[in-house]
Amino acid sequence: MKSAAPSAGESVTGRGASITRAYEEIRDLIVYGRLAPGTRIIESDIAVHLGVSRTPVRSALHRLQQEGYITAVDRAKERRLVVAPLTQSDALELFLMVGQLEGLAARLAAEQPATDRAALVTQMRALNGDLASAGRSVPSVPSRFFELDMAFHRSYVVAAAGPRLLALHEAIKPQAERYTRLYVNSLVDEIGKSVTEHEEINRAIEMGDPEAAEKAVEANWRNAANRLAQVIDHHGERGRL
Structure with a gap:
C-alpha cells in the first residue's frame, strides 16, 4: 500500500x-x-x-x-x-546496556593520543571533584548530583564515540535516566562510592589502558544497578501493570 x-x-x-x-x-x-x-x-x-x-x-x-x-x-x-513501568529487572537490563556502550566509549577514549587524554581527564576530574563536594554539602541537592554524574559520563562518550555509538547511546541513556531522576533522593548516600569508581575510570584513561577503562566503566554501571535495585526494593517499583 x-x-x-x-x-x-x-x-x-x-x-x-x-x-x-x-x-x-x-x-x-x-x-x-x-x-x-x-x-x-x-x-x-x-x-x-x-x-x-x-x-x-x-x-x-x-x-x-x-x-x-x-x-x-x-x-x-x-x-x-x-x-512503561519502572521495575528492577528493566533497570538492571538498561544499566548493563549503558555500561556496555559507555565502556566501549571509554576504551576508545583511552586509545586517544596522550595530550587528548590529559585534557579529557582534567575535565573529568574537575566534574568528579564537584560531585564529591556536592556529596559533602549540607543540605544536599540531589538534582545537582544527577547533573554532575551525567556530565562526567557524557564527557568521555562525546570525546571518543563515533556517530553510530553516539546514536545508540542517545537512544538508551535517557531510559536509564528515568530511574535515576525518580530515585535520586534515595541514592544521595551512595555518592562517595560513585566518586571512587569514577576515579578508577579517570586513571585508566589517563594511563592509556583501554581494557581497564572499559572494565572500570562497566563495573561502575553494574554497581550502580545493584545500588538502585536496593532502593527499588525498599521503595517499590513504579507503574507496574
Missing part, C-alpha cells in the same frame, strides 16, 4: 520535523517524570498538549513504543498505550 502524499501546504520535511518534535517532547515528558510510569497515553490529549495534529503524535508514539518508553496493554478487550 502506498503512503499518503503530503497534504496541500505540508512538505515531507515539515512533517518529519513535526514527528521529531513530537517524539522529543513526549520522550522528555516521560524521562522527566511528567508522565508517570503506568500513565495511560491518549493520542488526542497529547496532540492538544503539544499543539500538533494526531498524525505526528501517532508516529512518535510508535517510535517510543519500539524504544521501550511506552508499552501496550490489553484492558477489557481494549488495547491501550501506557508509559
